[in-house]
Amino acid sequence: LTTFRIMAVAVKGNRFGSGEAPATVNKPLIIEPSLPRFTNVGDQVDLTAVLHNNTKRNLELELEINLDERAMFLPEAPGLVPTTDSKPAAAGRTLKRRYTIGAGKTERISNPAVFTKTGEAKWTWKASAIDDKSLVDATESKFDVGYPIPILRDAEHLSLADQKAANALKKLDPALLNGSGKVKVTVSNSRLIEATEALDYLLKYPYGCIEQTSSSTLPWLSTKNMREALPALKKSDKEIAAAIQAGADRLLTMQTDSGGLSYWPGKSEPVLWGSSYGGLVLALAKKSGADLPEERLDALWDYLGKNLRNTANLKEPYELSQRCLAAYTLGVAGYPEDSYLTVFYEKRDQLPSEARNLLAMAIMESAKAKGETEWSETTRNRVTELLADVKEGPSSGVSWYGKSYASSTHLIAWSNFDVESDSTEQTLTRLLTLRRPGGRGWGSTYSNAWPLLALANHTQATGVSLANVDCTIQLGDEKHVVKFKPSPSSGEVEFPFEGDLRNSELKIQLSNNAKIFAHVELQSQPKIAPLEPKNQGFAITRKYQEIDPDGTIHDADDLSVGDLVLVTLNLNLPENNEHYLAIDDPLPSIFEAVNPEFKTQANKGVPRNQDGGGAARANFSNLYTHHKELRTDRALFFADYTYRAGDYRIQYLARVISSGEVTAPPAKIEAMYEPHRYGLSGTVRIKSKPLDLDQNKLATAE
Missing domain, CATH: 2.60.40.10 (Immunoglobulins)
Structure with a gap:
């Protein structure tokens, strides 16, 4: 099973000696x-x-x-x-x-x-x-x-306030009700359930830059009411603490010598907006009890403070917006920068809407640090001025911020400032109407994290007035009852199905006229048939080629276990100046990606940038990627920016590790902060044979 090395050292006076011997643990x-x-x-x-x-x-x-x-x-x-x-x-x-x-x-x-x-x-x-x-x-x-191919989804939110049994499948796509899949019903006595899709998108998003790590950690830092209202967050205190610690630890792997945080782990250049956002999560994690080294945090706060020093000379809305977020983060961390808050306030007409909200939030953090239990006249006047609706103010010019960022920060500010105000309810309603169809909540990870934080703040500030009620959920002959007490809670029921549900009814009925909110999600598995490429803003194709021991490259039509494979991803980017692209290539299950940094006789000297005939590639440029990850089931590549439109290529190596016939799922390229812009390659079936071993050396079956 394994071999241990046993060592012994003997010492007497100025004499010593040592010895060692192996000890093998085995089974017959x-x-x-x-x-x-x-x-x-x-x-x-x-x-x-x-x-x-x-x-x-x-x-x-x-x-x-x-x-x-x-x-x-x-x-x-x-x-x-x-x-x-x-x-x-x-x-x-x-x-x-x-x-x-x-x-x-x-x-x-x-x-x-x-x-x-x-x-x-x-x-x-x-x-x-x-x-x-x-x-x-x-x-x-x-x-x-x-x-092997994308699961199809549809979802519907329902607000139930009477004892009538409603058919919750009525507005869902009927095409998805015929086949194989499941219907998942989540019910809650809190309106927080309307963030279900956003939370699911955040917790399952597969990448891990500074923004996505921060965004996926924020839900675990939410209030207890939020955790009770959303089943995905119903974990033990130990599990929640572990999730927070893991997120904070990963953020610290991105810290640079300057104290700021880089976009990816191990990089040397800090980014201010990422440092401000990641710093906010670290400050909240520290308050929650995470074990974080003080000297590392102090270096980050110092970096953020230094970046406020030239605020008076700045005019670009985006630059000002980043620094307002930095000022808010410093306030949450317990280091408010009052002098710079005054400078920002004096430049309020130059601030985009999310920056005005962040500045108001920073001013309130500073006031609380000074012991204000009721807002002083100065605080009240400044915050009121900043939160006033500005119909045509400056814009940060960042497409992936989205409207939800401004609405979320507006709701956080109003919930902290005056939760009973009509403006608070109006802002909440406006935020909820910004959700997008298709199961992605408000859009990107950044656009989803801020609404979750805002809803948690709003729920904590408003409190709840709840009652006992039984909620009966029935599909066909299967029935479940979720019992609610007068405290924030939720329940989840799943109905797997095979066949046709188009004429079936999903009934949700209450025992009294209490108010219950429901989220119904339909997941359907499409038939496993060849998937054609799809272009929703980007194009991507994929090619597998076998590499012989002598370096010859040819089509991968006769693979065996142990063979080396060259994987080529061809990309078309139709627009200049793209930012934050992710290229995700799921591996067929009989492959494993080969670390190109680990030189072996098998991959040493393998010619790259060639087609199957060995000729130099034409019309394709290598895509410079700022970060890459080779995982168990996929190869990931990230380009933080590209300046020119055109055709690009990414290549990497894989090895055949098992024999069989399997599906290679589609490769994907997407704009991470505009996930509606993406491209899919087609699927392909891959065959491999076992190693050609001497039959005389194989076990004999009887």
């Missing part, structure tokens, strides 16, 4: 599953295990494999892959076979299976000697089964 019989680290529905993969006979005699073994409902053995695999097993497994989820393995031998056995359902797969493997029950080994495998 070992079974080791060798599986892909993830897979997708529809993938057909050889399920392989390695058997180790560490005894000094031949063994006749019985192998038992139990799959769960997410996979099924194939009775045969025509045109798929050969296996070491001369007798195909019967279709089903349990396999029992006998094998003979020689003394001191290590052998490989395989059986093909197909994946049928998403979720975490849990399988058991057991090998035992027929004639000696003491020789046995067993293990469990766990890995994720995903879906």
Whole structure:
């Protein structure tokens, strides 16, 4: 199983000596599953295990494999892959076979299976000697089964205030009600539930720059009322503290020598808006009890303070907006900069709307730090002036800020200043109407984080007046009851379905006239058929090519386990001056990405920027990426900015690690802060064969 190195040191007076020896821990019989680290529905993969006979005699073994409902053995695999097993497994989820393995031998056995359902797969493997029950080994495998093409979604918000049973499916897309999927119903006695889509988008967004790390950490810093109202945040105190600590720790990996934060971990150039936003999260995390080094925080506060020094000379709205956010962050951290707040106030006519709101928030933080339990006349006059609606004020000129940023900061300011004001309710209503269709809440991660923070602040400031009520949710013959007490709470019910729900009714009924809010989400799995490329502002295509040991590149039409593959992503950017692009290439489950920084004989000297014939590429420029990540299931590339429109190319290496026939999900390019602008490549089926091992050295099936 493993080898330990045992060392001993002896000392007496001025004499000493040392010695060491290895100690190997082993078992007479070992079974080791060798599986892909993830897979997708529809993938057909050889399920392989390695058997180790560490005894000094031949063994006749019985192998038992139990799959769960997410996979099924194939009775045969025509045109798929050969296996070491001369007798195909019967279709089903349990396999029992006998094998003979020689003394001191290590052998490989395989059986093909197909994946049928998403979720975490849990399988058991057991090998035992027929004639000696003491020789046995067993293990469990766990890995994720995903879906190879995008899940289709639709959602609807409902406000229930009487005892009538409403059909909650009525306004959802009927095309998604016919097929395979699930209906998820979330009910709450708090209006916070209207942020469900935004929260889901934030917590599942797969990237991790400074903004996205900050935005995905903010919900865990929300109020207790918010956590009770949104099921996704219903975690234990320990889990919430761990999530906050993880987010804060990642933010600190972006700190530069200047004290400011960079856009990606490990970079050397700080960005002011990211430092201000990340600093806000760190300040809130510190207040929540996160363990953060004071000297690191002090360096960040010093960086933000230094960037306020030239405020009087600034005229650009965006530059002023960044510094108003920095001033608010310093106020939350307990270091208000009163003199600069006065400078900002004197320049209020030059401030865009979100900057006016942030300045008002900073002024109130400063007032609270001075002990104002009621706003002083100066504070009240300044905040009232700043929060007054300005119909045609300056604009920051940042498209990805969106209207929700200004409305959210306006709501935070009003909730803190005068929650009973009509302006507070008007701002809340305006913010909720800005949500976008398509399950993304208010749009990007940044555009979703601020509304969540605003709604949490508003709920904490207003309090709640609630009653006991039972909420009955019924789809067909399946019925669930969620009971509410007079405190913020929520419940969640899921109805998986196979077939046609277009004539079915989802009924939600209350036991009295209390007010309940509902969010109904429909998820439908489209049929696994070849997906055509899609251009919603960008174009992307993908090509796989095999690299021979001598460096020759050709089409990947005869892959085997161990082969090296060149992956080429061709991109079309139709506009100049793009910012914050993400290129996300999900791997087929039989591939793993190769770290290009780790030089081996296999990738050393591999020619890049070539097509399948070895000719130099034409009409494509290498896309300079500011950050890249090679994950278990995908390769990610990020370009913080590109100056010119045109055709670009990204290339990386992958290796075939399993045999089978699988789907390569579509590659995607998107503008991270304008997610409605994206492009998808098509899907493709990839085949690979097992290693061509000497048949005389394989375990023999009986």
